[in-house]
Amino acid sequence: MSVTDLSTDFLLESAPPAHALVNVSFTLREGEVLGLVGESGCGKTTLMLSLMRLLPANGRITSGTVNFMGQDLLDLGENAMADMRWKHIAMIFQGAMNALNPVQRVGDQIAEAIVQHNYIQEKGVVDGRVAELLDLVGIGPERRRQYPHQYSGGMRQRAMIAMALACNPQIIIADEPTTALDVMVQAQILELLDTLRQRLGLSILFVTHDLGVVAEMCDTVLVMYGGVTVEYASVDTIYNDPQHPYTRELLRAFPDLSRPTEKLASIPGHPPRLNALPPGCRFAPRCPAVFDRCHTEQPALHQVKLGHWASCHLVERM
Numbered sequence: 677m678s679v680t681d682l683s684t685d686f687l688l689e690s691a692p693p694a695h696a697l698v699n700v701s702f703t704l705r706e707g708e709v710l711g712l713v714g715e716s717g718c719g720k721t722t723l724m725l726s727l728m729r730l731l732p733a734n735g736r737i738t739s740g741t742v743n744f745m746g747q748d749l750l751d752l753g754e755n756a757m758a759d760m761r762w763k764h765i766a767m768i769f770q771g772a773m774n775a776l777n778p779v780q781r782v783g784d785q786i787a788e789a790i791v792q793h794n795y796i797q798e799k800g801v802v803d804g805r806v807a808e809l810l811d812l813v814g815i816g817p818e819r820r821r822q823y824p825h826q827y828s829g830g831m832r833q834r835a836m837i838a839m840a841l842a843c844n845p846q847i848i849i850a851d852e853p854t855t856a857l858d859v860m861v862q863a864q865i866l867e868l869l870d871t872l873r874q875r876l877g878l879s880i881l882f883v884t885h886d887l888g889v890v891a892e893m894c895d896t897v898l899v900m901y902g903g904v905t906v907e908y909a910s911v912d913t914i915y916n917d918p919q920h921p922y923t924r925e926l927l928r929a930f931p932d933l934s935r936p937t938e939k940l941a942s943i944p945g946h947p948p949r950l951n952a953l954p955p956g957c958r959f960a961p962r963c964p965a966v967f968d969r970c971h972t973e974q975p976a977l978h979q980v981k982l983g984h985w986a987s988c989h990l991v992e993r994m
Contacts, residue, residue, distance in 0.1 A: 682740030694950035711894035766840040783820025809838040830861035902958035909984040919986040
């Protein structure tokens with residue numbers, strides 16, 4: 677999947693539109709895990725919903741292309757895009773505790789995705805596929821007749837992963853799939869996703885705010901702030917040679933267990949309101965390296981070296 681200059685606005689009553697995404701570009705390669713990170717409100721969820729074309733009624737994709745399988749997903753009709761979802765691009769929604777229908781058996785919910793998108797009606801075939809998927813994610817097939825409340829949090833997340841895999845998609849979008857799970861269960865879910873990626877050749881867009889998860893799971897990282905890309909590089913480059921002040925501050929704020937006596941760092945200030953953006957760099961009001969130009973001109977995404985981009989006026993000086 678290749679995304680180029682994707683921009684999305686939200687129309688607001690009695691207020692200017694919120695520019696939630698502005699000219700976001702990246703490439704998700706076959707078998708790759710791309711981490712999408714940033715503070716709440718940076719545009720992670722908007723990007724994910726824009727790719728799936730599942731924006732709420734007041735959301736508008738204003739420009740850009742999303743090329744996948746030789747076509748631009750933004751040009752597809754509603755029926756063609758509906759056929760693309762789950763069959764080719766599937767999603768693991770945030771909060772498995774609430775994502776499953778509480779009054780429908782887990783197996784029936786997985787079967788529904790199989791029937792709707794693969795057009796398989798034979799009950800025996802569908803039941804066999806449900807059992808196969810549950811076994812793939814480590815749930816005994818005999819538990820397919822149970823309801824979500826009979827599953828632990830980790831099992832519900834595994835069921836959501838099974839549902840996402842129901843139609844053998846090439847791409848999985850995982851929206852903070854370890855949220856609200858304890859540390860041991862988080863580790864199990866991450867290990868499961870990595871195993872499935874290797875076994876099935878999946879590409880994964882991994883949305884998270886946990887930099888520890890990014891280090892463990894991802895090949896490349898897209899760092900977002902205020903609806904724009906601030907840095908895009910391999911995970912090793914992001915951790916060892918970050919060029920944008922925001923990326924550095926994010927890493928500095930991540931707790932280091934090797935130095936437990938140090939005071940926890942934080943980034944002062946607040947993310948910008950997306951319908952009242954500063955005239956220059958969106959990070960300028962909070963940036964420790966700010967200078968005059970930052971307050972008047974939004975920096976372009978600049979290539980630092982092969983495979984490494986950052987949007988900072990300091991990078992342009994290098």
